[in-house]
Amino acid sequence: xxxxxxxxxxxxxxxxxxxxxxxxxxxxxxxxxxxxxxxxxxxxxxxxxxxxxxxxxxxxxxxxxxxxxxxxxxxxxxxxxxxxxxxxxxxxxxxxxxxxxxxxxxxxxxxxxxxxxxxxxxxxxxxxxxxxxxxxxxxxxxxxxxxxxxxxxxxxxxxxxxxxxxxxxxxxxxxxxxxxxxxxxxxxxxxxxxxxxxxxxxxxxxxxxxxxxxxxxxxxxxxxxxxxxxxxxxxxxxxxxxxxxxxxxxxxxxxx
Numbered sequence: 001x002x003x004x005x006x007x008x009x010x011x012x013x014x015x016x017x018x019x020x021x022x023x024x025x026x027x028x029x030x031x032x033x034x035x036x037x038x039x040x041x042x043x044x045x046x047x048x049x050x051x052x053x054x055x056x057x058x059x060x061x062x063x064x065x066x067x068x069x070x071x072x073x074x075x076x077x078x079x080x081x082x083x084x085x086x087x088x089x090x091x092x093x094x095x096x097x098x099x100x101x102x103x104x105x106x107x108x109x110x111x112x113x114x115x116x117x118x119x120x121x122x123x124x125x126x127x128x129x130x131x132x133x134x135x136x137x138x139x140x141x142x143x144x145x146x147x148x149x150x151x152x153x154x155x156x157x158x159x160x161x162x163x164x165x166x167x168x169x170x171x172x173x174x175x176x177x178x179x180x181x182x183x184x185x186x187x188x189x190x191x192x193x194x195x196x197x198x199x200x201x202x203x204x205x206x207x208x209x210x211x212x213x214x215x216x217x218x219x220x221x222x223x224x225x226x227x228x229x230x231x232x233x234x235x236x237x238x239x240x241x242x243x244x245x246x247x248x249x250x251x252x253x254x255x256x
Contacts, residue, residue: 009035
């Protein structure tokens with residue numbers, strides 16, 4: 001699949017991969033900072049942002065989408081930075097194409113299998129009849145009945161756009177994400193031997209997505225894995241503590 005992306009800066013290529021229901025737009029501010037040292041690729045993964053929609057949504061395909069992008073851009077090796085679902089995509093890609101990854105940063109997700117989450121979000125989104133609503137405010141009022149967290153609400157509303165002068169639409173493919181939601185948390189396959197790629201796992205102190213018992217699995221998969229915790233940050237570590245987040249990751253990507 002030919003993914004939608006834009007690039008900024010100069011230097012070694014850095015692919016930034018957003019999480020579920022996100023898009024490359026979520027990474028504009030931090031991406032501009034990384035672009036001072038790298039050529040940053042702001043990527044919309046399939047069924048998100050401005051990338052094409054498909055009924056299929058799994059990590060095997062998302063990894064192949066990245067490979068296709070690398071080939072189109074004539075890139076031999078890249079650095080990967082992925083948050084949540086994007087981190088799973090990055091790990092899957094690295095396991096299948098280790099020779100194409102120079103370094104990798106995985107943000108607040110581990111290789112383990114996760115229980116199905118976000119069903120409540122999907123159910124709330126399905127209550128919005130886009131054929132009938134006439135304003136963004138109307139959509140917000142419908143979602144607010146089930147989604148009480150203001151940050152989550154604004155995050156989702158960033159995906160709402162005017163398809164034409166009369167009709168609102170979601171940038172993400174809600175139907176495909178609903179039908180494949182169990183695959184988003186699936187176990188990352190084990191490589192035949194631990195990968196030698198330098199990998200940094202970044203977790204939010206307040207998040208339970210990476211716990212100490214995950215270290216055994218992480219180290220079995222990645223021989224040189226480091227784990228950094230950002231104090232007072234949740235799952236959205238990059239939004240909660242952007243300065244600390246940028247400093248830790250930029251230092252890791254720049255060190256020899």
